């Protein structure tokens with residue numbers, strides 16, 4: 001049976017949850033599932049904003065049929081051509097053969113690359129700022145290239161001030177009936193997953209997010225309807241402020257994330273001692289991760305949140321321990337910036353880990369090394385405590401600045 005909710009008197013949420021999917025993009029764990037949002041506008045004309053993943057097609061098509069109550073579908077707006085939002089375009093064009101598919105030049109290029117249905121006569125190509133009047137509601141198209149993919153656009157509904165924001169303002173995590181963020185305890189239920197989603201999925205495109213945030217600032221914005229996660233109809237400045245920080249690579253909080261690789265526990269021991277010494281000095285809310293244990297997306301989310309990072313790793317096959325190397329390359333690939341980093345390394349016969357870590361962070365924009373890199377040979381000795389204390393003092397001073 002259908003499962004829908006009213007967003008406003010003439011707009012209905014027709015999306016659905018997937019709690020079975022293990023990993024988003026087959027990469028990022030989904031302990032709480034994911035939601036695919038889609039919205040129907042019922043006016044003199046009807047419009048559907050985006051579709052959903054094939055995993056929930058059956059329910060989705062039932063939802064649309066129920067909401068339209070026998071009416072025709074006039075417009076299908078494609079804000080984002082990623083398959084988790086596009087699996088039903090072909091079926092919808094079969095059910096509503098006259099539907100106008102609204103997209104930009106790239107949307108249609110990608111549509112033809114991904115799918116083989118040929119519906120060119122249904123295309124309605126829009127340009128930045130174009131509008132479509134549905135009756136009381138008017139859709140305006142705002143291009144948001146590379147706010148995930150190059151064809152991405154936002155649709156702004158003028159009469160109710162609603163921004164349909166594609167993957168921006170999205171979150172991992174299914175919805176538990178409460179489709180609005182103000183109906184949830186957002187900070188405990190979704191904030192961490194929103195940050196993890198942002199940092200890992202959109203993180204690389206901070207400049208592009210900044211550009212579209214500037215366009216959004218000129219709008220009378222009363223609601224944000226993303227393709228994943230809860231809808232924002234209250235406290236918009238709260239999530240806009242988070243996006244401001246995340247997209248400028250500005251930490252939300254002064255604090256320390258400690259990340260280590262360790263096979264026999266000796267590098268881990270140094271990291272624990274550093275954390276203990278920092279705690280004794282008064283540094284609170286530290287986070288520590290073993291790269292081999294925690295999925296990188298969680299570590300990256302916390303690195304996005306906090307200002308300081310301590311990385312520690314042994315040398316491995318005349319290079320950096322592979323899992324640490326992969327994590328650091330991922331951070332660099334996501335364009336992490338504006339952080340302070342301390343480096344701890346370990347080797348038994350020929351040192352390389354420290355050099356590789358330094359090289360990777362040296363290439364990151366505005367990432368500053370704290371103190372001197374600290375190196376142990378196999379295990380930490382009492383004779384190195386003064387040197388370690390100096391590094392701890394440097395980290396502490398930097399955090400407290």
Ligand SMILES: Cc1cc2nc3c(=O)[nH]c(=O)nc-3n(C[C@H](O)[C@H](O)[C@H](O)COP(=O)(O)O)c2cc1C
Pocket residue numbers: 261262263264265266267268314315316317318319346347348349350351352377378379
């Ligand atoms: C497969 C393998 C390759 C290693 N390669 C190197 C190396 O190239 N150079 C080196 O000095 N130590 C190398 N080591 C040794 C570790 O870096 C060293 O023992 C380190 O102290 C381990 O730190 P941990 O106690 O935190 O695991 C290697 C160890 C393993 C298991």
